[in-house]
Amino acid sequence: MDLYKLSGFSNRNTLGMKMHIQLRAGNSRDGKPVFEPVHVHPLENGKYRIEFTPGLAYGIAAGDEVDISDDGTYRVMSRAGNLAVRVLSKQSVCNLAPILTAQVELLGGRLDGSVELGLAYTIPLTAGFAAVERVFNSFIVDYPAAVWEYGNVYSEDGSPLNWWLEIE
Template structure:
């Protein structure tokens, strides 16, 4: 099932992303695929979601969400990058013309992940990558990672 999670506002109106989830209990849901736009979560995390789509992560699944974006498109780089991510236990969760969303187990190590994506960026200078659930809106390491970083 999909839930519309609130991203914020655009042109004065609420903006949402549909995210694949499974119900856990009440207003609690488990994320099945790391989203491409919604921040703070990865596949395996559990969310509390209100009627307006605002969400809070209430349990972590031990995964990192990583996104790669490239205005000229990602089709050429996807096969090689996905192969590398699969070798460290990750998976491709979503693809659009200009972006890829991956779920990677935290146990793979952030240094290994950084090397893979830095190489992809070097080979594709227009690309950029980011974590979706590592840093908060002030660019500080999120609390859940401080004990394992």
Template sequence: MTTVGECWTIDVVVPDSGDPPVHERLLVEPLPEVHLRLKLSPALVGGAAAGDIVQYDQATATIQVVSRSGNVCVQMYHRGISTAALAQIEGQVKHAGGSVDGCDSHMLVLTFPVTAGFSSIESYVQALSVALVAEWMFGNVYDPSGEPLGWWT
């Protein structure tokens, strides 16, 4: 773990990422009882979103969600986003109560409150993916076998 201001970073292995495995560095806030709060939704690690409280196993470099924040993570793979387009996306996502948690040359990570509604989130993200010629998936809605996690019910 590395300290960044009041927060730490942890390196988490991306499941099924090959040999050697790929790691994602996640920004977390330390909490009592060895728990951590994710500050941003992960770009590659599935099953969690910003605000979730997790337990980190340093030996296996994995996280286990202890408590859900009520946020939905969207991971989008794109061919590139202009600065102007990103600013527009940030405004639209913020208007829906969400945030852009990460963006690089091929990846965009969005977080929405589940109270925005899955149909609204999906409609927005689907339209965005068409405009950006991108692929996307929910990062914390389905388990690795494709079954809904059901935490929102």
């Protein structure tokens, strides 16, 4: 699989141009890798800046700079200071997105992606964890079919990543 894509053409020499790259987002139930196409901006030395918070790939948010291996795994090289927040639901969230997005925008955040059963937001760390949690917890009370989670705050084992301690 060619993990580097630009308008359908394979190209690793696209410095300064926006493109999609396939990030490894985990494994399927049968153990096969699952990939998510993510908008990136190529930087020097094979690094990329994430343009929009992914909906599946964990540990990163918009603005982060990453080093990406040929197998789609990635390592964060620098943080932009944004929180990745995801909403997942058993029912369509399409009609609910404008309601929640209006609240997120008051925090300085934005909706970066949406699918039938999920939303991905980027919110600046400066909004504060308490304010973010208030907005999303309130939303879940009103829409109990949905759950929310941080996409770049906890590791796979549930321990805090603590990257924000270096930024604050």
